[in-house]
Amino acid sequence: MRRLGIVTALVLVAVTGVVAGCGGSGASHVRILSSSIPTGEDAALVKELLTVADLPTGWAIDNRDSDTNDPKWPFKVPDSAKAIAKADTSFAKGSMPQLQEQLGLYSDGPSSFVAYVDGYDHIKSLDYSSDGEKVSLAFGRMSFPAMGDESAAYSISGSIKGFTIGGAMVVVRTGNKMLALLLFDLGSVDTMQLEEFATDALAKVPAAAQ
Numbered sequence: 001m002r003r004l005g006i007v008t009a010l011v012l013v014a015v016t017g018v019v020a021g022c023g024g025s026g027a028s029h030v031r032i033l034s035s036s037i038p039t040g041e042d043a044a045l046v047k048e049l050l051t052v053a054d055l056p057t058g059w060a061i062d063n064r065d066s067d068t069n070d071p072k073w074p075f076k077v078p079d080s081a082k083a084i085a086k087a088d089t090s091f092a093k094g095s096m097p098q099l100q101e102q103l104g105l106y107s108d109g110p111s112s113f114v115a116y117v118d119g120y121d122h123i124k125s126l127d128y129s130s131d132g133e134k135v136s137l138a139f140g141r142m143s144f145p146a147m148g149d150e151s152a153a154y155s156i157s158g159s160i161k162g163f164t165i166g167g168a169m170v171v172v173r174t175g176n177k178m179l180a181l182l183l184f185d186l187g188s189v190d191t192m193q194l195e196e197f198a199t200d201a202l203a204k205v206p207a208a209a210q
Contacts, residue, residue, distance in 0.1 A: 045087035045103050048205045050197070055091060059099070062092035080108065081115035083178075097185035101201055109176035110149075116178075117152045117171065126156065135160050137167075145195060148174040148202055156184075168194050174205055 052059055083104035090100040106112040126137045137158035144153030147170065156167035166189035169182040179201055183194040 042085050042087055045085055045105060046089075049087055049089045049103060050091070050101050050201050050204065051089075052091065054200050054204075055099075055197075058093045059091045060093070062090040062098060077112070077115040077119060081106070081112040083112075097183060097189070099184075099197060100182050101179065101197075103177065103179045103205065106176050106178060109173050109178060113150060113171070113173040113178060120152065120154060120171075133161065137165075142168065142191075144170055144191070147198060148172040170194060170198050172198065172202055174202065177205055179205055 052061060084107055085105040086102065087104075088100065088102040090098065092098045120139075121141065123139045126139050128135055135158065137156050137160075139154060139156050142153050142155040144151070151170060151172040153168065153170040156165075156169065158165065164187055165184060166187060167182060167184040168189045168191050169180060171178060171180045179198075181194060181198050181201055183189055183191075183197065
């Protein structure tokens, strides 16, 4: 089965990436651009990401490429809210489930968190195309334990190429850093496992001073 990584990228890139340019439809394209901070800052964030040693038995680093087209994200954030350094990683247990983590450093963490969460809160669905097929996944807030200085969690559900999938995302701010984790699986997603992953991920991230 082909990787369903576009949804993961769509959500997580928005957390620490940049929204730039507009397509013919006027929707914003989401893509990661080079950081304005020296490479050393990105390297420092890499050390704070989850590794296979932090995960249960059977999980492996996932280096497969996404097969989807350039995603479109239905909101923009001001330049001041974008990440100044970033790092990400992804894992899979076989083909599914899939887990991605993205970590970003921001000049003003609280205002960046508000900007992104406000954008997420206005989204009802994630729409994109894969191999010429249009896909629409339901997206919305879900209950989740409070984490870090502030956090927000979202549920994602729908079907792709005949497969029903479930996803859950949590975005957590700690100081001037934000981390996002997205867990996807066939059928329904294990939100308790996402909570465990998020707890372990947060424990590895020392808060950047505000």
